[in-house]
Amino acid sequence: MNLASHFSYWITLFLMVAGLFIVIARGNLIKKLVGLGIFQTSVYLLYIAPGKLIGGTAPILAEGFKVYSNPLPHVLILTAIVVGVATLALGLALVVRIREAYDTIEEDEILLQDHARETEAPFER
Amino acid sequence: MSLASHLPALQVVLPLVAAPLAVLVRHTGAAFLLVTLASWAAFAIAVLLWQQIGSHGTISYALGSWAPPLGIEYRVDRLSAFVLVLVAGIAAVVLPYSRRSIEAEIPREQHYLFYAMFALCLTGLLGIAITGDAFNIFVFLEIASLSTYVLIALGRDRRALMASYQYLIMGTIGATFIVIGVGLLYLKTGTLNLVDMSVRLQEMSNHRPVLAALGFLTVGISLKLALFPLHQWLPNAYAYAPSVVSAFLAATATKVSVYVLLRFYFSVFGESLVFHRLPLPEIMLALSLAAMFAASAIAIFQDDLKRLFAYSSVAQIGYITLGLSFDSVSGLTATVVHLFNHGITKAALFLLIGCAVTVVGGSSLSRLAGLGKVMPLTAFGIVLGGLSLIGVPGTAGFVSKWYLVLAALEKGHWWLALAIVASSLLAVAYVWRFVEIAYFRAPPAGLPVRREAPLSLLVPAWLLIAATIYFGLDTSVTVGSAAGAAAELLGMAK
Amino acid sequence: MTGAELILAGLATPLAGALGIALNHRAPNHREGVTLVTAAALFLCVFALLPEVLAGGRPEISMFEVLPGLALAFRIEPLGMLFALVASGLWIVNSLYSIGYMRANNEAHQTRFYVCFALALFSAVGIAFAANVFTLFVFYELLTLITYPLVTHHGGDKARNGGRVYLGLLVGTSVLFLLPALIFTWHLAGTTDFTPGGILAGKLEGFALAGLLALYMFGIGKAALMPFHRWLPAAMVAPTPVSALLHAVAVVKAGVFSVVKVVVYVFGLDALAGGTDWLVGVAGFTILAASVVALNADNLKRRLAYSTVSQLSYVVLAAALLAPLSVIGAALHIAAHALGKITLFFAAGAIYTAAHKTEVSQLDGIGRRMPWTMGAFAIGALSVIGLPPAAGFVSKWYMLSGAMAASHWLAVAVIAASTLLNAGYFLPILWRAFFRPARAEDKHHPHGEAPLPMVIALSLTAAGTVALFFCPDVPLALARGMLGDLP
Structure with missing residues (x-):
């Protein structure tokens, strides 16, 4: 066991933390979604990497092959990717609507607008 | 097949x-x-x-x-x-x-x-x-x-x-x-x-x-x-x-x-x-207590009834997770039964707020002033639901609280039993904010003297309110199922 | 009808009455008719149970189990019988009085008023008949909630603030102390049934026992032990009939009734032996302190309210002495004080209705204009002070005998001192009313007695106060019957 042999985990971890950091630190709604995408992608790696066996091949029975990679993580992650795409699409759609409503996609400006309206006419909806 | x-x-x-x-x-x-x-x-x-x-x-x-x-x-x-x-x-x-x-x-x-x-x-x-x-x-x-x-x-x-x-x-x-x-x-x-x-x-x-x-x-x-x-x-x-x-x-x-x-x-x-x-039960306990007190306290100061009850939900989730942290049959029974009891209570409350919104046009407390006069059925329903949140006997919320306090006492946690009942006093405060606004203030100008929401809205809402009362009096179904589920969960784990 | 059917009838009558009152909201005469009929029917139901209870029977009925092993159940023992008799009997008189008061003062929302009143009586009967602490707790909370609209009847800021204190203290104490006490009792004993000799014997001792007793005593906020007494003066923002029946009889007596029941049937007199000195102290302090406040209160209803706070603690004190004689005194005092204090409140309401006066200092010479009212007031005052020929003398006699028999000289001293204080805050009112000339500005506002229904009502309760002095047989038999339950 050495650090280098776990390099896939290091990449996973780096992407995970980087993605999460972008989500938290950025005020731009699109950039937040990008961060979220990176965060999700790191999990895809987490699943896929251990499924690969060195020297293993696709799980198709054939002469001369004894070692196969695990196909199940690929299937799972295919599902997760679909979910991720749907989330991203919905998130982007929301951002479009938010821009139509507020004319900005910066979080602090939006909150400022909401706050201003609440203090002007606190009870009107 | x-x-x-x-x-x-x-x-x-x-x-x-x-x-x-x-x-x-x-x-x-x-x-x-x-x-x-x-x-x-x-x-x-x-x-x-x-x-x-x-x-x-x-x-x-x-x-x-x-x-x-x-x-x-x-x-x-x-x-x-x-x-x-x-x-x-x-x-x-x-x-x-x-x-x-x-x-x-x-x-x-x-x-x-x-x-x-x-x-x-x-x-x-x-x-x-x-x-x-x-x-x-x-x-x-x-x-x-x-x-x-x-x-x-x-x-x-x-x-x-x-x-x-x-x-x-x-x-x-x-x-x-x-x-x-x-x-x-x-x-x-x-x-x-x-x-x-x-x-x-x-x-x-x-x-x-x-x-x-x-x-x-x-x-x-x-x-x-x-x-x-x-x-x-x-x-x-x-x-x-x-x-x-x-x-x-x-x-x-x-x-x-x-x-x-x-x-x-x-x-x-x-x-x-x-x-x-792991010290998970302790963490769970601390967070649950924080939810029960902090979220209830925040709820008291909300100016919008929907937000008020939303914060109340956060507090009530504290009760649910608190029961879980006891790791006992009574505690888990409280958790599972409160899932149900709080579910029907909160659904009823939000449905009733929806009734009010269709007539008065908003859910801010200032718009709901005098609701007791304008929409007596809606307002009274909200009060009944609120009583269940407080945990008044005869409502579903009481049953949950009973098991929660019982679970705390079984563990010998006196202070915790007192904390649970003390937090429900905060619920009294936020529910009574609505009561005072609905019954002691005059309705805002421009509202009709009396207009209830249509029956298609009132009937489902009151059905759930009736359920909160019913499951506060006859608990054989809810507590029976919850206790069975709790025993099964703990039995499976052992 | 059997006992169980009568219990059901007694619970159903006020409920049906409330419905009838609500349905007749367009016809005030019918509505008030329904109230009177309901009150009379309730009293008959309760009265019909009396022979069986006096003969030693304990009618009971179990409705349904709310939680496994924890049923909503009713069982009538002598003390509950006494409380139910007092509450339902005085409801008839009070309804008569209410009709006069509410109409003469043109009060709004009268239908809501009568509906809530009927429901409050329903809760009071539920408390009186409760077979276990759980049932008692359910009806106790119901009574608090149902009287809230009555207390805040006038609406507006003053009523709202009074309502806040009322609800805050009553719900606060019951949720914070009484509910944990109830659950702890269930946890310890596996039952909450009221059982002669108690259910906690041998299960708790020392500090934990005192702690549980304290949870119960302060948790029953309706007994108005200091420092949780403020709700009672706050409740005086209500119309006077509410103050009269609920805050001199039904609600407060439900409090001290619960105290006696918990002491006798949950803890048991023997199990508590030696552990109640602090309670005697708290009750004694409440008696004296509340009397001193009453002495300085100029508002008549406020003075009466603090007098009630003090008188309620007599019952707590008597129960805490744990002597059989004093417990009989406690039971008698529930009836005696109820009659005396309702008379006083009726008189206060009559004065307000006829003369629009609320302060003691305005009452100069009013005895000559309202002789019936002030005569009844005098009898009520005598009863509360504890002088013959009024019922209060009998109960005080028993309490004092009990205190002496137990050689509890502190209690004897408190009772003696408070009698002086009681005289000190009531006699000046009588002196003003009868012996001082009316003030100059009053001469321009001629008025006589209050409307007839009110005068009849207060005369009836005054007569009852005297009657109870001369023949206290039934309450005494019931109080002894309760002791017969003791081991």
């Missing part, structure tokens, strides 16, 4: 099929009819399953006849049957209400889409409760969540968009944490079937990845169930969503997440790992 043996599959498939059909018909009335019928059928199936559990014990259903643990298993035990009844029941009551309610709150051309999303959300929530496969839980969770984001964004206030977006970010982070947890467990055990997983985990409770998985799952699910302080998405989401959506979500979404937590804690990891290897 007869149709009856396929009930577990039908439970999920019926609302799932209703969703695309609702989109295809592109007609409000037809979509409404389809989804309502599907939800009633789902409720009937849930009740049938619940009865079958009572007489025959746990049902295991191999989806597509692929035998578990390789295939996906649908597994109905006492706890999942109880949650299924709650979710499907709330949907069945809320849908008839939605017809009139969304007319006032959602543009007409989007109505059929609303019903499609509602059906998907119902599918997801039912799926989470019924499946016995870890990855399947994630998939259903995302089906429910994605449709929920859309439903919230349908709110007429533009702040609903931001609320939905924030929920999307938080919810996705939570879901991703859950996937990480499930992934680690899969790496260790090589299985996704929950029962199989728990068997294989027995020998490796010391392994660090297992503990890491527990941590990721706890945080991810806590985000979904809005455990204090991970609740920030909830108040805005409930406040700006259409009334009927607030009612449905408050009663089901967080409750189903609690179910997932219970499932992983007690059926997968096992009580000894969760409660004795």
